[in-house]
Amino acid sequence: MIELKNISVNFKQKDYELHAVSDVSLKIKRGEIFGIVGSSGAGKSTLVRTINLLEKPSSGEIIIDNKNIVNYKGSELRELRRGIGMIFQQFNLVESKTVYDNIAFSLKTAGKTKSEISTRVNELLRVVGLIDKAEVYPSKLSGGQKQRVGIARAMANNAQILLCDEPTSALDIETTAAILKLLRDINEEYEITIVIITHELEVIKAICNRVAVMDKGMVVEEGLVYDIFTKPKHDFTKKLLEHSSRFELPKQLVKNLKGSIVKIKYIGEAATDPVLSTLSTKYNVAFNILHGKIEYIRDLPVGILYVNINGSDESIIEAIEYLKNNTYSVEVVNCAIA
Amino acid sequence: MLSHNFNLFEELTFALNETTLMVSVSLIFAIIIGGLLGLGLFLTSNHLFFKNRVLNEISGFIINIIRSIPFIILLVLLIPLSKAIVHTTIGPSAVIVPLSVSAIALFARLSEASFSNVSKGVLEAAVASGAKAIDIIIGILIPEALSQLINGITITAISLIGYSAMAGTVGGGGIGNLAIRYGYQRYNTTVMVTSVVVLVIIVQVLQFLGDFSAKRVNKK
Numbered sequence: 001m002i003e004l005k006n007i008s009v010n011f012k013q014k015d016y017e018l019h020a021v022s023d024v025s026l027k028i029k030r031g032e033i034f035g036i037v038g039s040s041g042a043g044k045s046t047l048v049r050t051i052n053l054l055e056k057p058s059s060g061e062i063i064i065d066n067k068n069i070v071n072y073k074g075s076e077l078r079e080l081r082r083g084i085g086m087i088f089q090q091f092n093l094v095e096s097k098t099v100y101d102n103i104a105f106s107l108k109t110a111g112k113t114k115s116e117i118s119t120r121v122n123e124l125l126r127v128v129g130l131i132d133k134a135e136v137y138p139s140k141l142s143g144g145q146k147q148r149v150g151i152a153r154a155m156a157n158n159a160q161i162l163l164c165d166e167p168t169s170a171l172d173i174e175t176t177a178a179i180l181k182l183l184r185d186i187n188e189e190y191e192i193t194i195v196i197i198t199h200e201l202e203v204i205k206a207i208c209n210r211v212a213v214m215d216k217g218m219v220v221e222e223g224l225v226y227d228i229f230t231k232p233k234h235d236f237t238k239k240l241l242e243h244s245s246r247f248e249l250p251k252q253l254v255k256n257l258k259g260s261i262v263k264i265k266y267i268g269e270a271a272t273d274p275v276l277s278t279l280s281t282k283y284n285v286a287f288n289i290l291h292g293k294i295e296y297i298r299d300l301p302v303g304i305l306y307v308n309i310n311g312s313d314e315s316i317i318e319a320i321e322y323l324k325n326n327t328y329s330v331e332v333v334n335c336a337i338a
Numbered sequence: 339m340l341s342h343n344f345n346l347f348e349e350l351t352f353a354l355n356e357t358t359l360m361v362s363v364s365l366i367f368a369i370i371i372g373g374l375l376g377l378g379l380f381l382t383s384n385h386l387f388f389k390n391r392v393l394n395e396i397s398g399f400i401i402n403i404i405r406s407i408p409f410i411i412l413l414v415l416l417i418p419l420s421k422a423i424v425h426t427t428i429g430p431s432a433v434i435v436p437l438s439v440s441a442i443a444l445f446a447r448l449s450e451a452s453f454s455n456v457s458k459g460v461l462e463a464a465v466a467s468g469a470k471a472i473d474i475i476i477g478i479l480i481p482e483a484l485s486q487l488i489n490g491i492t493i494t495a496i497s498l499i500g501y502s503a504m505a506g507t508v509g510g511g512g513i514g515n516l517a518i519r520y521g522y523q524r525y526n527t528t529v530m531v532t533s534v535v536v537l538v539i540i541v542q543v544l545q546f547l548g549d550f551s552a553k554r555v556n557k558k
Contacts, residue, residue, distance in 0.1 A: 052466055081468035092459035095558050096481040105477055106467035137557040150463075157468070 001030040001193060002051060002161065007060035009046050020046040021057070022217040028195060028210075033187050035204040035225065036197040037240070038214035044197040047214070048163050051195065052084045053077060064161075082110055085154025085192075089166035091146040093138040099125070099149050100134040106156045124152040128182065144175035151182060155192070162186070164196040168203055180206050201240070205229065205297045213237045226297050230267045230328070249291055249306055254334050259310035261290065261334040262320060266327040267302045275326050276307070283319040285311035306333070346529060349516060350536065356430045357512035357540075360505065361498045363434050368441035368494050373487070375401065375442065376449030377475070386458075386465050404443040409501050412436050413508055433510035437501055441494050448490030452483040485556035492548025496541050503537065513537055 009021040021043045028034045036044045049055035050062060053072060061068045064080070072080055093102050100121055107117045125131045128148040138146055147167060154162055164183070168176040184207045187194050198204065204211050204225055212222040213236065221234040232238045254261060266275070280287055291306040309316055323330045375397065381387040382394035407415070413436045417427050420435040456479055464474045480487075503514025513533050521530025 054462060054466055078468040078470065081466055084466070086463065086466040088459055088463060090459055092457065092463040094460055094464075094478055094482060096484065096555070105464070106469060109467070109469035109473040109477070139558050153463075153467070163466075 001065055002026075002028040002195070003061075003063040004047075004050070005061040005063065007047065007050055007057045007062065009043070009050060009055055010058045019217050021050070023060075024214075024217075024219050026212055026219060026222065028193060030193055031187070031191045032209045033184070033194040033196060033207050035208035035211040036195070036214055037199065037201060037204050037211055039240070040199060042214040043217040044214050045165055048165060048195055048197050051161070051163055052081050052086060054086075082106070082157040083159055084161045084163060085151075085156070085159035086163040086165065087147065087150040087154050087167050089169045091138075091143075091150045091170075093146055093149055093153075095138055098135050098137055099130060099141070102138065102149055103153045103156055106153065110157050120156065121152075124155060127155070127186070128152045142175075143171050144178060147171065147175075147179050148182065151179075151186070155186070155190075160192060162192050162194045164194060164198075166198055167196065169198065169200065176200075176203070177206070183207060201229075205295065207298070209298070213240065226267075226300055226302075229297050230265075230302055249333070253290065257290075257308055257334070259308055260316055260320070260332060261306060261308050262323065263331040263333050264305045264307060264323055264327050265303070265329045265331075266305075268300055268328075275323065276305075278326075279319055279322060283311070283315045283322060285309050285315050285319045344520070346532065349520070349529075350513075350532065353511065353513045353516040353533075354536065356510075357499070357502055357514075360430045360434055360437055360502045360510065360512055361495065364437035364441050364498055364502075365491070365495050367434075367438040368445040368498075369491060371438075372442040372445030372494070373449050375446035376451075377453060377479075379446065379450040380453035381471075381475075383454075384461075386461055387471055401443045401446050404439060405447065409436070409440055409504055410507075412440055413505060428509040430511045433502070433505040433508075437498060437505060440501060441498050444497060445490060445494045448493060449483075449487055452486035452490055453479060455486060456482040485552045485558075488548055488552040488555065492544060492552070495544050495548070499537065499540060499544075 004024055004026045007021055007024045008019065011018040011020055024047055026034075036048065038044050046055050050057045051064075053062075053069065057070060060070070062070050069077075069080055094105070097105065103121045103124055104117050107120055112120070121134070122131070125134055128151055130145060130148050130152070133141065133145065133149075138149065141149065150167075151162075162183075167183070168179050171179060180203060183194060183196070186192055187207075196203065196208065208225045210223065211225045211228050212219045213228065213234065214220070215236040221228060221232065221237045228237060229241065232241055249261070276287060279285065286309070288308040288310075289305060290308050292304065294301055294303040296302070309319055311319070320330060320332065379394060379397060379401075382390040382397075404412070413433070416436040416439060420432045421427050423435055424431045426432045460478065460482060461474065464478050469477070502510065502512050503517070506512050506515030507518050509515075513536060517530055517533035520526045521533055
């Protein structure tokens with residue numbers, strides 16, 4: 001439903017031109033949660049701002065529902081923007097208006113009657129769980145509550161698309177989880193397409209279907225979140241993932257241990273099979289888990305284990321062979337067999 | 339010492355009325371015209387609205403010129419303009435012209451600063467919601483700037499009281515005139531002290547009212 005074709009955004013600086021976004025093409029499907037991840041300054045924010053033309057692309061096309069919107073102006077542009085909600089890292093609520101009036105504003109400007117506004121605002125307050133905060137001013141709200149108001153405001157005119165610019169970066173872990181759950185619920189219940197930009201991989205893992213990885217104004221890799229996380233192809237993606245899930249064995253430990261050490265990676269269905277217990281009974285080896293981590297990407301497990309295997313040379317070789325056939329990947333870190 | 343028909347209370351009331359007239363009329367002009375100019379300066383400097391560098395810089399330049407002319411010079415310079423508008427060159431109504439011009443320039447800058455201090459993100463959110471510029475100005479920009487605008491009005495009003503006292507020296511009337519003519523030129527300390535005390539009280543009261551209402555509308 002949203003298609004970006006060869007989008008470039010250049011900013012004229014005093015003596016040079018800054019290429020914030022260079023030749024980006026993306027397709028975002030109706031009803032999905034699409035993530036754009038990258039380090040700060042990668043151009044994510046600029047890119048997402050072109051979708052509602054807060055930033056006008058220097059070149060390229062933006063097709064929303066089969067219409068190229070790049071040259072929209074005046075009432076046509078305002079009409080388009082009413083259908084695209086936006087939420088921000090710093091919430092951007094109007095401090096001089098109550099929660100109710102913050103949400104009501106865009107309904108008023110869309111020409112809704114008082115009773116229509118009242119019905120819709122109360123409905124939205126129920127969706128985001130702030131029904132008792134209608135007459136409160138934003139300064140009295142917590143960060144999570146402010147973002148809920150932001151979400152309600154963005155949805156006011158029945159937006160079909162929700163653009164989220166670092167929606168949880170100003171929130172603590174617990175609140176982040178609650179806001180992400182709300183976004184996912186909204187996505188499922190109202191079939192709103194969500195585009196979310198973030199530098200936090202956790203956010204992508206928690207709610208996105210697909211993700212684009214951006215670096216230096218370009219999309220370097222794009223695909224299903226699960227694929228990107230388990231089989232990253234581009235170097236930048238690998239580096240990005242490493243930063244978030246870095247864990248290594250202490251060198252001293254590797255040196256002192258007897259037997260072989262293998263790094264086992266297992267994903268999806270395989271993660272739930274009892275591979276290790278089969279290993280010990282079938283191949284007569286003893287194993288010891290040295291380090292491990294299991295995480296869930298949109299409910300699918302991905303695990304990494306460092307296992308120390310002891311036994312006769314043959315049984316170790318057989319055991320590793322077995323692991324290779326039954327897990328996603330096996331990497332021998334330290335081999336005791338000469 | 340004074341002529342027998344001088345009555346301090348009567349003179350003071352009369353002067354106070356003149357000052358009130360000069361200050362309030364000029365203040366109203368300053369709020370309306372200066373406020374609109376300040377809004378214009380802000381809107382032409384912001385890409386979310388009607389960014390227009392040429393228009394912005396020309397109007398800024400003109401305002402700066404007015405702001406840099408000492409008020410006493412402006413008083414004299416604008417005599418022809420006063421004559422053209424109010425058909426007199428003396429008395430409170432004549433002085434209202436230079437007072438207004440000066441206050442308009444001051445409040446234009448103060449209100450521009452108030453608008454500039456409104457969070458860019460809040461305005462951007464409103465633009466992203468598909469609201470018209472006029473709705474954003476009335477519904478968001480002005481309410482968000484209101485507390486600071488009130489502070490600006492207070493500053494302008496107090497400056498006007500000072501200027502109006504100066505205007506008294508060139509026949510503008512008002513408390514300044516009273517202080518100069520009876521207090522200073524005729525060595526009447528009582529009149530001098532009383533005039534100054536009255537001015538101090540007015541300024542204190544205005545500052546208090548301004549601070550109070552600014553605080554009242556501030557929901558931050």
